[in-house]
Every structure is written in C-alpha cells, then in structure tokens.
Amino acid sequence: QSALTQPASVSGSPGQSITISCTGTSSDVGSYNFVSWYQQHPGKAPKLMIFDVSNRPSGVSSRLSGSKSGNTASLTISGLQTEDEANYYCSSFTSTNTWVFGGGTKLTVL
Amino acid sequence: EVQLLESGGALVQPGGSLRLSCAASGFTFSSHAMSWVRQAPGKGLEWISHIVGGGGSAYYADSVRGRLTISRDNSRNILYLQMSSLRAEDTAVYYCARHGGYSGSYQVDHWGQGTLVTVSS
Numbered sequence: 001q002s003a004l005t006q007p008a009s010v011s012g013s014p015g016q017s018i019t020i021s022c023t024g025t026s027s028d029v030g031s032y033n034f035v036s037w038y039q040q041h042p043g044k045a046p047k048l049m050i051f052d053v054s055n056r057p058s059g060v061s062s063r064l065s066g067s068k069s070g071n072t073a074s075l076t077i078s079g080l081q082t083e084d085e086a087n088y089y090c091s092s093f094t095s096t097n098t099w100v101f102g103g104g105t106k107l108t109v110l
Numbered sequence: 111e112v113q114l115l116e117s118g119g120a121l122v123q124p125g126g127s128l129r130l131s132c133a134a135s136g137f138t139f140s141s142h143a144m145s146w147v148r149q150a151p152g153k154g155l156e157w158i159s160h161i162v163g164g165g166g167s168a169y170y171a172d173s174v175r176g177r178l179t180i181s182r183d184n185s186r187n188i189l190y191l192q193m194s195s196l197r198a199e200d201t202a203v204y205y206c207a208r209h210g211g212y213s214g215s216y217q218v219d220h221w222g223q224g225t226l227v228t229v230s231s
Contacts, residue, residue, distance in 0.1 A: 001172050002153070036217040038155070045205060045224060046155065051217035088154050093215050097169050099145070104154040 003036035004029065004090055004102035017078040020105045023071060028069040028100055033094040034093035037066060037075045041086045043047075049088075050075060077107075086110045111138040112220045114206045119225030126196050126229070132189040132206030132222060140164065140184040143209035146191045156202075159191070163212040174200075196229045203227075217222055218227075220228035 002040040013037055022029065022037075029035055032059040035053045038046035050066040053073060063078045073092070077084055090102040118130040131143070145160040159180040161168040168180050179192040189206055203224040210216035 032215075034215055034217065038218075040155075045221040048219050051146070051210070051219070055218065087154075091157070091218075092172055093156075097214060098171060099157040099160065099214070099218075101147075101155045109142060 001094070001096070001099060001100055004092060004100055004104035006088075006090060006105045008103070009106045009108065011110055012064060012080045013110050014068060014080050016080050017049070017076060018088075018107065019077075020075045020088055022075070022092075022102050024073075024075040024092050025071055025098070027096075028092040028094040029068065031095060032093045033068070035066070035073045036091045038063075038089045038091070039086045040089065046089065075079065080109050082109050094097050111211045112208060114208060114220060116204065116206045116222045116225035117130075117202065119227045120197055121140075121228045123231050124173045124179045124197060124229055126193045126194065127192070128161065128227060130191040130193065130204055130206075130225060132225070134189065134206075136210070137208070139187040141211060141212055143214040143216065144180075144182060144211065145207045145214070146180060146189075147207050147218070147221075148179075148200075148210040149200070149224070153202075156168070158211065160214040161189070162214060164222035169214060193227070196227075198229050201227060201229045 037050040040046040054066040163196040207218040208220040
C-alpha cells in the first residue's frame with residue numbers, strides 16, 4: 001500500500017493552466033477508473049473535485065478536468081484563480097479492496 | 111444535506127485505547143460505505159479503513175490492521191472506530207467520510223470536520 005506519487009508543489013499565475021500528476025501502479029491507478037481528486041484548504045476538510053478519473057460533482061468548476069494514461073492520472077486546472085490555491089490529493093481504489101492517497105501537491109497561485 | 115459529525119478525539123497515553131464516533135444524517139446511512147481517513151499534523155491524507163453499507167465487510171490499511179476496528183450501527187446512523195495499542199504515530203485528525211454508494215469502490219464524496227487524537231505521555 002505505497003502512497004501514490006504526486007509532485008510536492010506546483011505554481012502558476014492567474015489565468016494560466018497547471019497539471020498535477022499522480023503516479024501509481026498496475027494494482028491501483030492502472031487497473032481501475034476509480035481515481036478521485038480532493039482539494040483541501042488549510043485547517044479545512046477535503047472536498048471532492050473529480051471522481052472516476054474525469055467526472056466532476058455538481059457545483060465543481062468546469063475549469064477542472066481529470067484524465068488517466070496507464071498508471072498515471074492527472075488533474076488540470078485551467079484559468080487559474082486565487083481561490084484555487086490549496087493542497088490537492090489524488091486517490092485510487094486498489095486490487096486489495098483498499099484505497100490509497102497521493103502525498104499531496106501544494107498549488108500556489110502567484 | 112449530508113452531515114457527518116465526529117466525536118471522541120482526546121489525548122491518550124501510548125498503549126491506550128479510544129473509540130471515535132461519527133453521527134451521520136441527511137442520507138440513507140445503510141446505503142453507503144463509510145471510511146475513516148486520518149491526517150497527521152502537517153502531513154497528507156491516509157486512508158485507514160472502510161466498511162460496506164450493510165456492515166458485513168471491512169477493510170484496513172496495513173498500518174492499522176489488528177489495532178483499529180471499524181464498525182457501524184445502521185439503526186442509529188453511527189460509524190465507529192475502536193482504537194487500541196495506540197502509538198505516537200497514530201496522532202492525527204481523524205475524518206469520517208461517506209462513499210458514493212454501498213461498496214467501498216465508490217469515491218468518498220463527503221467528509222466530516224474531523225476529530226483530533228493525540229497519543230502522548
């Protein structure tokens with residue numbers, strides 16, 4: 001149950017686009033389309049932003065999109081806004097019927 | 111509106127025990143798998159356990175298997191986490207989380223506000 005691999009930090013200017021990668025293995029990301037992304041502001045509970053690789057829950061901005069290729073999933077945020085500044089975590093269902101999270105990525109909007 | 115309210119967090123000595131509770135409302139509790147996810151101070155999220163909607167199956171992370179036990183009371187809409195043989199590395203905010211469907215393969219779609227467990231002498 002090793003954590004998924006995410007970059008520790010990414011940054012971008014308002015209006016730009018950024019992509020956060022999430023690399024797992026053939027036992028998790030590579031085998032299932034059960035990949036989710038969460039946004040967490042400091043001191044707050046996480047919030048679901050993307051589920052099943054590329055689906056957005058009601059109320060989540062269309063500026064967010066998700067994709068997957070092989071063992072790597074990605075979250076793209078376009079038209080960066082200051083309120084996007086937060087920590088982002090990916091997660092995946094695994095072959096042992098468990099879940100695993102990524103280490104988290106701090107997004108800074110410059 | 112889905113609401114998840116955790117309670118039971120406390121300061122406990124190493125080797126001690128504690129039971130966390132999560133009161134759920136705003137949805138049909140027995141139709142959803144539930145998880146506990148923790149976050150150590152300044153660290154990332156760690157999934158530790160989930161239980162299916164009916165309570166018949168539960169799964170654990172290797173780091174907690176044998177020491178933590180998840181359970182649920184569907185008649186009272188409460189999720190529990192019984193914690194024993196606690197270690198300093200169990201210090202974290204513990205979140206109760208709802209899955210989008212009966213089985214744990216559904217995404218976690220709602221989170222509680224968390225309860226803090228501190229293991230220290």
